[in-house]
Amino acid sequence: MSEQTVSDEVSGVEIELDHVTKRYSGTRAPAVDDFSMVVPAGKIVVFVGPSGCGKTTTMRMINRLIEPSSGRITIGGDDALKLDVDTLRRRIGYAIQQAGLFPHFTVAQNIGVVPGLLGWDKKRVTSRVEEMMDLVGLDPADFRDRYPRQLSGGQQQRVGVARALAADPPVLLMDEPFGAVDPITRGNLQDELLRLQTDLKKTIVFVTHDFDEAVKLGDRIAVLGNQSKILQYDTPESILANPADDTVAGFVGAGASLKQLTLMRVRDVELEQDALTITADESPAAVREKLTTQRKQFALVLDQRRRPVRWVHVRELANASSVSSVGKPLRDVVSVQSTLQDALEAMLAEGGSVPVTGSRGEYAGTIKLDTVISTIQQIRDEHADDATADAADEGAPA
Numbered sequence: 001m002s003e004q005t006v007s008d009e010v011s012g013v014e015i016e017l018d019h020v021t022k023r024y025s026g027t028r029a030p031a032v033d034d035f036s037m038v039v040p041a042g043k044i045v046v047f048v049g050p051s052g053c054g055k056t057t058t059m060r061m062i063n064r065l066i067e068p069s070s071g072r073i074t075i076g077g078d079d080a081l082k083l084d085v086d087t088l089r090r091r092i093g094y095a096i097q098q099a100g101l102f103p104h105f106t107v108a109q110n111i112g113v114v115p116g117l118l119g120w121d122k123k124r125v126t127s128r129v130e131e132m133m134d135l136v137g138l139d140p141a142d143f144r145d146r147y148p149r150q151l152s153g154g155q156q157q158r159v160g161v162a163r164a165l166a167a168d169p170p171v172l173l174m175d176e177p178f179g180a181v182d183p184i185t186r187g188n189l190q191d192e193l194l195r196l197q198t199d200l201k202k203t204i205v206f207v208t209h210d211f212d213e214a215v216k217l218g219d220r221i222a223v224l225g226n227q228s229k230i231l232q233y234d235t236p237e238s239i240l241a242n243p244a245d246d247t248v249a250g251f252v253g254a255g256a257s258l259k260q261l262t263l264m265r266v267r268d269v270e271l272e273q274d275a276l277t278i279t280a281d282e283s284p285a286a287v288r289e290k291l292t293t294q295r296k297q298f299a300l301v302l303d304q305r306r307r308p309v310r311w312v313h314v315r316e317l318a319n320a321s322s323v324s325s326v327g328k329p330l331r332d333v334v335s336v337q338s339t340l341q342d343a344l345e346a347m348l349a350e351g352g353s354v355p356v357t358g359s360r361g362e363y364a365g366t367i368k369l370d371t372v373i374s375t376i377q378q379i380r381d382e383h384a385d386d387a388t389a390d391a392a393d394e395g396a397p398a
């Protein structure tokens with residue numbers, strides 16, 4: 001009856017690969033050699049590595065599209081190699097590059113394939129198909145009866161994801177699912193996957209060539225070398241801050257520190273509270289006096305709801321009739337939800353520290369360049385602790 005209990009509460013289960021090896025017949029070296037890994041329940045783990053290193057082979061052994069030569073694989077504690085293949089695959093959604101849709105099936109038929117195989121009645125399949133189309137942002141009225149060739153690449157990928165999710169499997173395998181679309185569509189599809197995952201909390205194994213995609217999507221990244229050798233398996237933050245070796249560093253590429261800024265939010269850092277805030281009804285003379293006393297040049301004007309509006313310079317106040325007639329309106333305000341990357345961009349545009357707003361737009365403090373720089377330094381130091389400790393042990397005088 002387990003197939004009947006497909007419902008919202010299904011979330012991911014742990015996957016474990018234990019000393020898994022694959023030798024293709026007629027080849028000398030194994031394509032995957034002694035691979036062991038735990039993929040935590042409800043997380044996205046991204047396999048990234050050069051072409052031919054064994055990413056796809058490793059992934060496909062999980063749903064036994066490729067049978068391992070040796071080793072053990074468990075899905076939610078069940079031995080995947082002992083399960084009936086059909087039962088196993090019902091627990092595992094699978095999405096691939098160029099969607100792999102059946103060309104002679106409509107969108108609705110493609111999405112309904114697995115529920116149909118599971119013997120769901122027609123009404124239930126239809127309603128599930130519509131639910132899935134809504135989930136991935138395709139209007140059922142417009143798209144359900146189209147054929148794959150009548151869709152853009154991005155729409156095809158959405159159908160591919162909808163089909164993989166249709167039977168609500170706890171596990172999703174995604175093999176370069178966004179590889180064949182333009183960068184903007186790709187970014188949108190990535191955002192959508194992250195949004196879906198917030199609710200669904202599936203266990204997702206995702207294969208890509210693209211390290212930036214891995215950083216964006218992965219709760220953890222496995223950087224793989226030849227024969228699927230695990231070069232590093234860690235959070236994006238740790239890999240960016242402290243690549244295990246030169247090969248991983250090569251994969252991380254230039255600008256690792258800047259990439260870290262997309263992983264951190266303004267709410268993660270301490271804001272400055274030293275700006276002088278004023279309201280528009282204060283007299284210019286009074287504000288000038290405050291600025292002079294506090295040895296500051298700028299005051300930040302807040303509206304009645306304490307939302308930041310403009311910066312006013314002390315010089316502008318000398319001849320001003322009111323505070324609201326002078327100053328420079330804010331072009332860029334960042335919120336506590338913004339990434340440090342957004343904050344940095346705003347600083348570069350504003351030329352200094354920028355005001356930060358809370359969840360209702362109210363002033364929460366300012367963030368300045370030094371904070372961003374010291375945050376990067378701090379992440380590096382934290383992740384380098386082990387390495388530094390080792391080096392100190394070796395190098396310390398007796």
Ligand SMILES: Nc1ncnc2c1ncn2[C@@H]1O[C@H](COP(=O)(O)OP(=O)(O)OP(=O)(O)O)[C@@H](O)[C@H]1O
Pocket residue numbers: 024025027031049050051052053054055056057058209
């Ligand atoms: N059916 C097969 N028979 C023999 N060798 C194979 C077979 N399939 C794959 N291989 C080999 O196994 C190795 C790993 O291939 P795999 O497709 O898993 O790599 P990958 O990392 O996914 O590559 P890519 O990123 O290019 O898709 C490669 O050397 C490949 O040539």
